[in-house]
Ligand SMILES: *[C@@H]1O[C@H](CO)[C@@H](O)[C@H](O)[C@H]1NC(C)=O
């Protein structure tokens with residue numbers, strides 16, 4: 387039997403979409419990518435910052451970026467040929483970065499004193515956002531003369547790789563599909579942010595990549611503010627079964643309010659955890675496993691039976 391344990395990452399994932407419906411060509415996509423990267427950067431920074439002035443500065447920046455993207459560009463684009471449009475979008479991307487720089491220059495001294503990193507981010511990250519060379523890796527299989535290697539792995543001299551955990555906050559992608567052929571995924575859910583978000587992102591990823599994934603009833607999303615301590619998403623044929631275990635839940639929090647407070651108190655967006663907090667989280671996680679021992683054993687047994695049937699069939 388094949389099974390895996392998934393561990394959470396320390397970043398919450400938020401996916402932001404902006405649309406320029408009439409012009410969704412690659413130039414527009416590129417522009418939106420720059421915008422989304424900037425908004426995500428603002429978002430992550432906001433999560434690390436407590437001072438109200440700094441938060442309001444970040445809100446201002448977000449508004450500036452939003453206004454720039456939302457202003458109606460149809461008229462400008464209409465008159466252009468594809469090359470002209472591409473040029474416009476490139477210019478607008480640079481304008482977005484320029485706006486961040488201008489914003490950072492207007493900050494009063496001391497606003498981000500304890501978070502000088504943000505300046506570093508602006509200086510170092512902005513140029514990277516435009517070039518987008520993160521994760522670019524030389525492909526050692528480029529033109530490798532072996533027919534057993536699929537052409538998609540030999541045709542390009544460079545790959546663009548993304549950390550599956552950063553993408554979805556939990557490394558589901560590595561464990562989906564025929565190659566791994568996983569029967570059971572036990573997924574303790576300790577992410578900050580919306581409950582079930584990692585799961586629905588993984589499901590969307592599976593759909594887009596045509597990988598088997600168990601059915602997720604959207605009804606459970608209504609429980610996101612006070613989830614159960616265990617959910618089982620049964621795999622039927624090729625799909626793995628997923629046992630999903632929210633760290634805070636109906637068993638250890640008496641109501642939505644307590645759940646919200648616990649999620650905030652133990653959010654991963656803080657450094658460092660005190661020893662007491664570490665102990666508390668470990669004990670809570672242990673108790674969750676114990677409380678669901680019967681479900682876990684049952685699903686492990688079921689997965690073994692399914693595997694045996696597959697091997698015999
Ligand atoms: C943008 O402006 C064009 C004309 O310039 C108009 O036809 C279009 O409806 C506008 N779009 C939005 C979303 O306002």
Ligand SMILES: *[C@@H]1O[C@H](CO)[C@@H](O)[C@H](O)[C@H]1NC(C)=O
Nearest residue numbers: 676677678679680681683684
């Ligand atoms: C599950 O845990 C409970 C409480 O610790 C225990 O009584 C029970 O025997 C356990 N069940 C299995 C199948 O191990």
